Amino acid sequence: xxYIIEVNDVTMRFNLSKEKIDSLKEYxxxxxxxxxxxxxxxxxxxxxxxxxxxxxxxxxxxxxSGKSTLLKVISGIYTPTKGSATVRGTIAPLIELxxxxxxxxxxxxNIFLNGTVLGFSxxxxxxxxxxxxxxxxxxxxxxxxxxxxxxxxxxxxxxxxATITKPEILIVDEILSVGDFxxxxxxxxxxxxxxxxxxxxxxxSHTIAQIEKLCxxxxxxxxxxxxxxxxxxxxCETYKLSGHI
Amino acid sequence: MVTNTVKDFLKYKPLLANLISxxxxxxxxxxxxxxxxxVLNPLLMMTVITIVFSTIFRFDIPNFPIYYLTGSLIYxxxxxxxxxxxxxxVGNAPLLKKVYxxxxxxxxxxxxxxFINLLxxxxxxxxxxxxxxxxxxxxxxxxxxxxIYTFFFALGIGMALxxxxxxxxxxxxxxxxxxxxxxxxxxxxxxxxxxxxxxLAIIKLNPLYHFITYFRNVFMYGQMPTLQDNLIxxxxxxxxxxxxxxxxxxxxxxxxxxx
Numbered sequence: 001x002x003y004i005i006e007v008n009d010v011t012m013r014f015n016l017s018k019e020k021i022d023s024l025k026e027y028x029x030x031x032x033x034x035x036x037x038x039x040x041x042x043x044x045x046x047x048x049x050x051x052x053x054x055x056x057x058x059x060x061x062x063x064x065s066g067k068s069t070l071l072k073v074i075s076g077i078y079t080p081t082k083g084s085a086t087v088r089g090t091i092a093p094l095i096e097l098x099x100x101x102x103x104x105x106x107x108x109x110n111i112f113l114n115g116t117v118l119g120f121s122x123x124x125x126x127x128x129x130x131x132x133x134x135x136x137x138x139x140x141x142x143x144x145x146x147x148x149x150x151x152x153x154x155x156x157x158x159x160x161x162a163t164i165t166k167p168e169i170l171i172v173d174e175i176l177s178v179g180d181f182x183x184x185x186x187x188x189x190x191x192x193x194x195x196x197x198x199x200x201x202x203x204x205s206h207t208i209a210q211i212e213k214l215c216x217x218x219x220x221x222x223x224x225x226x227x228x229x230x231x232x233x234x235x236c237e238t239y240k241l242s243g244h245i
Numbered sequence: 246m247v248t249n250t251v252k253d254f255l256k257y258k259p260l261l262a263n264l265i266s267x268x269x270x271x272x273x274x275x276x277x278x279x280x281x282x283x284v285l286n287p288l289l290m291m292t293v294i295t296i297v298f299s300t301i302f303r304f305d306i307p308n309f310p311i312y313y314l315t316g317s318l319i320y321x322x323x324x325x326x327x328x329x330x331x332x333x334x335v336g337n338a339p340l341l342k343k344v345y346x347x348x349x350x351x352x353x354x355x356x357x358x359x360f361i362n363l364l365x366x367x368x369x370x371x372x373x374x375x376x377x378x379x380x381x382x383x384x385x386x387x388x389x390x391x392x393i394y395t396f397f398f399a400l401g402i403g404m405a406l407x408x409x410x411x412x413x414x415x416x417x418x419x420x421x422x423x424x425x426x427x428x429x430x431x432x433x434x435x436x437x438x439x440x441x442x443x444x445l446a447i448i449k450l451n452p453l454y455h456f457i458t459y460f461r462n463v464f465m466y467g468q469m470p471t472l473q474d475n476l477i478x479x480x481x482x483x484x485x486x487x488x489x490x491x492x493x494x495x496x497x498x499x500x501x502x503x504x
Contacts, residue, residue: 014502015502023413023414023415024413024415025415075344075345076345077341077342077343077344077345077501078501078502079498079499091345093344093345095343095344096343096344099339099340099343099344100340100343100344102267105267112263113263113267116257116259116260116262116263117260117340117344117346118344119256119257119260120259121259122259122262122263
């Protein structure tokens with residue numbers, strides 16, 4: 001059986017250097033004084049799970065439980081300290097919308113810049129340009145520098161670019177809270193349309209109702225460990241009973 | 246593994262092009278003459294240096310303007326490419342923390358951008374060539390060779406510096422001093438024959454010396470480079486390039502944790 005995402009024994013360790021040592025001099029002074037110690041912090045510890053194609057997979061947990069780190073490992077931003085994350089397919093990460101936006105450039109220029117950051121070709125972006133601006137509903141401002149935009153407008157553009165392809169895997173990190181309620185609804189519809197077409201979706205959310213509504217299976221992380229992994233109903237019930245509503 | 250790297254590169258090629266064109270836009274934003282500055286700048290510098298060295302310090306170098314321009318073309322490219330590549334990874338930290346991008350894109354982008362500047366400076370040399378009694382020969386068509394050697398040499402150093410500077414930020418300060426020393430160790434405006442022998446031995450360890458000599462030989466002296474010249478230059482370029490890629494590859498995994 002080939003899974004679309006395989007997370008094998010992933011451990012992610014960070015060095016929490018209390019003061020960051022950025023220079024050689026400091027390094028040698030600390031070394032001489034034997035103060036060179038790092039507090040190790042395990043954001044993820046021996047996490048393993050597999051996701052099948054077409055599945056809608058939820059991740060829940062308190063702040064600092066390692067959810068975002070896990071998403072960053074899956075999307076290739078972090079290389080795990082131990083273990084491996086294998087992904088078979090194209091990913092559209094909606095983790096940080098509008099990564100690489102240059103606030104001095106106009107929305108038009110930024111669509112091309114951000115689009116290429118996500119790995120789209122120029123030709124593709126040209127053909128989809130109208131669709132992107134239509135979706136973001138920003139035709140009036142398309143030649144205005146982004147610094148004059150409201151944060152909601154920036155997020156709209158970001159969402160519109162990131163979801164313009166039919167990705168095989170969509171990663172959604174708590175972003176449905178951007179924009180006004182009308183735009184939120186539009187985002188949700190788009191994500192649901194992608195799901196119907198067989199896109200595998202990973203959702204991180206603090207809104208349990210949303211998870212219950214959308215997901216097939218849920219992973220519950222606690223302090224970097226897997227607390228529970230199973231079907232949505234069972235995990236969500238236990239999660240709620242444990243005092244987190 | 247290799248096919249994956251190639252696929253990845255092709256996927257992010259538009260990004261590379263986009264970043265370079267943004268560099269160009271930013272560099273010439275709000276200047277009246279725009280891109281023309283890339284040609285004018287070396288010409289003006291040459292005028293200053295030529296005046297200084299034909300009145301105050303007198304070296305007996307025939308066709309000094311071309312001698313200077315060929316030397317400074319190579320050195321300036323090297324210094325600009327490596328210096329800007331060095332800061333490229335740290336400078337793009339916000340982006341690297343947010344999305345997956347092959348990280349080598351950034352030093353490569355800066356090296357290519359400096360390479361474009363080099364092409365503009367080359368136009369300056371061609372302009373001066375009209376006014377100077379250098380006999381053009383067919384060997385001039387070999388000029389791309391030393392430039393390509395220099396490019397790969399600079400790319401290797403740039404990649405190594407960009408990755409090491411993530412861990413040791415002192416490099417930023419150290420390297421600018423090193424570049425100055427390197428400049429004086431490169432025969433840009435002085436002739437090699439004024440040097441004492443022991444000093445010459447040091448200069449011969451400087452790869453830029455070999456690239457520049459190669460460049461001058463084919464460009465202004467009409468002298469066919471030997472196989473040995475080629476082997477020396479190729480070795481410097483290849484060792485630097487592969488070492489740079491290796492260092493970058495070994496260290497890039499943990500970049501995000503130190504940015």
